[in-house]
Amino acid sequence: xxxxxxxxxxxxxxxxxxxxxxxxxxxxxxxxxxxxxxxxxxxxxxxxxxxxxxxxxxxxxxxxxxxxxxxxxxxxxxxxxxxxxxxxxxxxxxxxxxxxxxxxxxxxxxxxxxxxxxxxxxxxxxxxxxxxxxxxxxxxxxxxxxxxxxxxxxxxxxxxxxxxxxxxxxxxxxxxxxxxxxxxxxxxxxxxxxxxxxxxxxxxxxxxxxxxxxxxxxxxxxxxxxxxxxxxxxxxxxxxxxxxxxxxxxxxxxxxxxxxxxxxxxxxxxxxxxxx
Amino acid sequence: xxxxxxxxxxxxxxxxxxxxxxxxxxxxxxxxxxxxxxxxxxxxxxxxxxxxxxxxxxxxxxxxxxxxxxxxxxxxxxxxxxxxxxxxxxxxxxxxxxxxxxxxxxxxxxxxxxxxxxxxxxxxxxxxxxxxxxxxxxxxxxxxxxxxxxxxxxxxxxxxxxxxxxxxxxxxxxxxxxxxxxxxxxxxxxxxxxxxxxxxxxxxxxxxxxxxxxxxxxxxxxxxxxxxxxxxxxxxxxxxxxxxxxxxxxxxxxxxxxxxxxxxxxxxxxxxxxxx
Numbered sequence: 204x205x206x207x208x209x210x211x212x213x214x215x216x217x218x219x220x221x222x223x224x225x226x227x228x229x230x231x232x233x234x235x236x237x238x239x240x241x242x243x244x245x246x247x248x249x250x251x252x253x254x255x256x257x258x259x260x261x262x263x264x265x266x267x268x269x270x271x272x273x274x275x276x277x278x279x280x281x282x283x284x285x286x287x288x289x290x291x292x293x294x295x296x297x298x299x300x301x302x303x304x305x306x307x308x309x310x311x312x313x314x315x316x317x318x319x320x321x322x323x324x325x326x327x328x329x330x331x332x333x334x335x336x337x338x339x340x341x342x343x344x345x346x347x348x349x350x351x352x353x354x355x356x357x358x359x360x361x362x363x364x365x366x367x368x369x370x371x372x373x374x375x376x377x378x379x380x381x382x383x384x385x386x387x388x389x390x391x392x393x394x395x396x397x398x399x400x401x402x403x404x405x406x407x408x409x410x411x412x413x414x415x416x417x418x419x420x421x422x423x424x425x426x427x428x429x430x431x432x433x434x435x436x437x438x439x440x441x442x443x444x445x446x447x448x449x450x451x452x453x454x455x456x457x458x459x460x461x462x463x464x465x466x467x468x469x470x471x472x473x474x475x476x477x478x479x
Numbered sequence: 480x481x482x483x484x485x486x487x488x489x490x491x492x493x494x495x496x497x498x499x500x501x502x503x504x505x506x507x508x509x510x511x512x513x514x515x516x517x518x519x520x521x522x523x524x525x526x527x528x529x530x531x532x533x534x535x536x537x538x539x540x541x542x543x544x545x546x547x548x549x550x551x552x553x554x555x556x557x558x559x560x561x562x563x564x565x566x567x568x569x570x571x572x573x574x575x576x577x578x579x580x581x582x583x584x585x586x587x588x589x590x591x592x593x594x595x596x597x598x599x600x601x602x603x604x605x606x607x608x609x610x611x612x613x614x615x616x617x618x619x620x621x622x623x624x625x626x627x628x629x630x631x632x633x634x635x636x637x638x639x640x641x642x643x644x645x646x647x648x649x650x651x652x653x654x655x656x657x658x659x660x661x662x663x664x665x666x667x668x669x670x671x672x673x674x675x676x677x678x679x680x681x682x683x684x685x686x687x688x689x690x691x692x693x694x695x696x697x698x699x700x701x702x703x704x705x706x707x708x709x710x711x712x713x714x715x716x717x718x719x720x721x722x723x724x725x726x727x728x729x730x731x732x733x734x735x736x737x738x739x740x741x742x743x744x745x746x747x748x749x750x751x752x753x754x755x
Contacts, residue, residue: 277546378746379734388561449751462707467709
């Protein structure tokens with residue numbers, strides 16, 4: 204950028220301090236308090252400057268402490284893009300017309316864990332909050348995958364948190380996509396198989412009412428499971444997985460990129476692939 | 480709620496108008512302009528009221544036109560939860576301590592389409608924007624799954640948009656999860672196989688530089704594909720899928736719930752399940 208500004212020298216600078224992104228845009232990270240009128244004035248001149256430079260998307264990241272700058276940004280034509288508890292990201296599309304800005308995150312991701320011991324008993328819990336509270340329904344341990352967390356890591360973590368059982372990840376057996384699970388957001392739920400490495404259950408106090416090893420047949424016989432088409436599929440898949448004919452899900456392989464240091468898990472039917 | 484308020488009668492009401500949710504919380508949808516000081520005052524008395532009622536999470540949905548109410552809400556202790564272009568959702572956790580509020584959406588979801596005709600040619604495109612612009616690299620059609628859109632629908636839509644080829648969805652062959660793909664958000668990319676129902680390509684003008692049917696071997700021989708571990712896996716999987724030994728991915732089945740009218744796709748290895 205040709206000019207920079209901070210709270211102490213703001214009055215002598217004409218533009219907000221922005222960092223170029225890789226898509227022809229500019230990212231402004233506001234860290235220090237600023238008078239809203241000064242902010243509005245600098246924003247106006249900055250947009251004009253960036254328009255001349257041919258910039259496209261202008262991003263402003265406002266920490267929650269600077270909530271008083273939200274209104275002036277909106278008055279300059281910014282829209283909200285996304286928010287996390289402690290910041291709001293606003294964006295302005297300079298070229299006009301349909302923008303090519305990246306979409307906001309649209310999905311939450313959850314995991315359910317099928318964990319079976321050598322006696323064909325499956326690890327089940329009763330939750331003490333949410334829709335299953337007080338129902339007496341036994342269910343697989345489930346949980347939400349955190350931003351930045353691998354699905355295979357999240358499944359192991361949730362089982363450990365809820366039951367203290369150590370496990371190793373085996374496969375994704377299936378997944379379900381659902382919509383409007385929370386406000387307008389969608390949800391992907393991965394049914395995972397994990398191999399137990401320990402067997403003594405100590406249930407989590409805060410979220411879990413009870414936890415036990417239960418014969419798979421007993422789990423499957425619950426009226427709630429029998430009534431739900433999805434849960435019947437899950438029982439069929441788990442039974443197939445531990446049966447004689449088998450069932451192949453997707454197992455994770457760690458892949459590296461030739462162009463960065465990033466490693467990502469790729470989940471595929473490795474049994475079928477190895478047969479080739 | 481025991482009292483309601485709107486812009487015309489705000490002064491005679493003591494509390495904001497909230498709707499109870501299913502988790503012991505209250506949702507306030509602000510639709511009409513309100514003086515920020517009055518809003519702050521009503522918010523204070525409402526929280527006190529809801530605290531006495533034993534309420535937990537308080538949600539305030541502010542349309543972008545009411546951006547002047549963001550600051551007073553934050554001053555009362557609200558945090559941001561999520562935002563879409565035209566609204567901001569704020570939330571306040573009354574009980575104190577660790578909250579059990581649902582997490583914000585954490586992932587974006589993408590699809591890549593493997594489409595092969597009867598001559599073992601695969602449908603490939605060159606993009607005219609983004610990181611592949613001007614590289615001459617041929618790639619499978621890809622795109623972002625919209626909020627509320629099924630993965631199997633998104634894959635068919637993207638192929639149609641980019642190439643005008645009609646297809647039917649066959650399977651998810653594999654998927655990759657990656658992190659920090661956009662700000663702090665994660666990404667899940669589903670490799671999908673689709674069966675072509677038409678064959679005459681008409682490329683999209685806005686995003687696609689070129690599109691063609693290309694022998695799978697020629698696609699695989701591209702130096703860029705050879706260098707990327709992920710792309711080599713994808714070639715191996717696609718080759719296996721159309722080879723003599725086969726490869727089984729996850730195909731979608733529509734499941735219904737016993738407790739709502741919602742239908743959701745469940746993706747599973749239906750070939751292995753049917754063998755049982």
